[in-house]
Structure formats: structure tokens, C-alpha cells
Amino acid sequence: MAIVPVNPLILKDVILSFGADEYQASVSSVVFTPNSSLQTWQGLTATSTHTASTSATWSADITHIQDWDTPNSLSRLLYENEGAEIPVVLKPRSGSGPSFSVTIIVTPGAIGGAVNSWGESTVSLGAKGRPVLLAGAATIPVITGADKSTGPIAGGTLVEVSGSKFTGATAVHFGTLAATQFTVESDGTIFAVAPAQAAGSKPIKVTNAVGQSTTTAPYSYA
CATH class of the missing domain: 2.60.40.10 (Immunoglobulins)
Known part of the structure; x- marks a missing residue:
């Protein structure tokens, strides 16, 4: 049995792109989240119980700062493209390591917030299928x-x-x-x-x- 080494993930200098544009400067948190449930069938006897897990559905949960002044801001992209399908790529470490790609279905973020506070919005964007893991490319020093x-x-x-x-x-x-x-x-x-x-x-x-x-x-x- 091998002892598997570990390279812990810390989000640092993250790259987050929607289509051709990058929005990491607008985002404080991004999580690709799987969601599944257990389905149980119960027969007429105590021992005739069967449980299985459903296939996971995914979402891209993103917290971003509201910016309605910049023409191509993330706030405007989500607001103006409701229902559209856009490829999203998350690279947790910009200098190295793998990235993840998934097509999301756009949902607008919230508008407004509390007085004298930053207008931050959290939105859950439905994903089409499981994010694809893309291996990091080896590069010279x-x-x-x-x-x-x-x-x-x-x-x-x-x-x-x-x-x-x-x-x-x-x-x-x-x-x-x-x-x-x-x-x-x-x-x-x-x-x-x-x-x-x-x-x-x-x-x-x-x-x-x-x-x-x-x-x-x-x-x-x-």
C-alpha cells in the first residue's frame, strides 16, 4: 500500500473566466458544488430496504461585488444574459496546477443591499454536467x-x-x-x-x- 503525498489546495491568485473575459477581480468566493440525494425503496418486510444515491447535479456558487457602472462587469453579464449558457473556467492557482471547466446557465445576481455597506451578491448558477478537470500544463522555470x-x-x-x-x-x-x-x-x-x-x-x-x-x-x- 502506497502512502499518497498531498499538495493542499489554497485559493491564491485565482483565475475565473466567463467566456473570453476574466472576472477574478470581481469575485470573493467561487465554489463548484455537487448536489445529490438518497432514494430509498421499502418493501413489505423489514429486510427489503434498498437505498441508492442519485447522480449529482452541479452548481457554480459565486459571491461577487455589484458593479453596474462598468459596461462588461460580471453584474451586467449575469443581468443581461439570463438563461444563456456560458463556459466558465476556474483555475485555483494561476501559476500552476489544474483547472476546471463547466458550462453554466446564467442567473442574475441580487441588486442592492444594506446602507453604508458593499453591495455584494451571491448567486447559484446551474451547471450542465460535471466540471471537467484539466491537467496543468508543464512549463519551464x-x-x-x-x-x-x-x-x-x-x-x-x-x-x-x-x-x-x-x-x-x-x-x-x-x-x-x-x-x-x-x-x-x-x-x-x-x-x-x-x-x-x-x-x-x-x-x-x-x-x-x-x-x-x-x-x-x-x-x-x-
């Missing part, structure tokens, strides 16, 4: 910076590299030379030891199974 930009030609400097897609990294290079060693601290952090080489600019690059980063961190030997 992305480097956003490093904590050191210079080091001696003798090498040996420990450099903290920041970015994303570092999980599973296979190499870190300073110019064309590989780091003498590196440690993947997290998907966004790598610690690498600079190798010895001649003076000059040797940008830092990270490689994974997909390829080498096209973004680099500047690093110079002196």
Missing part, C-alpha cells in the same frame, strides 16, 4: 531575481534564486557552467553555489524536465 548579483571568480558563493516552477529542477547554471550544488527549497526558491569561472557577466538560469528558463538573474564575477 521562471526566474524573477537573486539575492546576490556579484561574486568572486573563485566561486563558492551561495545564491538564493527566486521565481516559480522550480520543483523538479535538474540544473542551475551560471552562464554556461553548472552550479557546484543546488537545493530546491520550494517551487519558488532555489539555493545554488556559484562555480569558479572567469570575470564577467554570467546570468543565472534554471532547468527542469521541460526546458531551461528564458528569464535569468544577473550575476557577475569580479
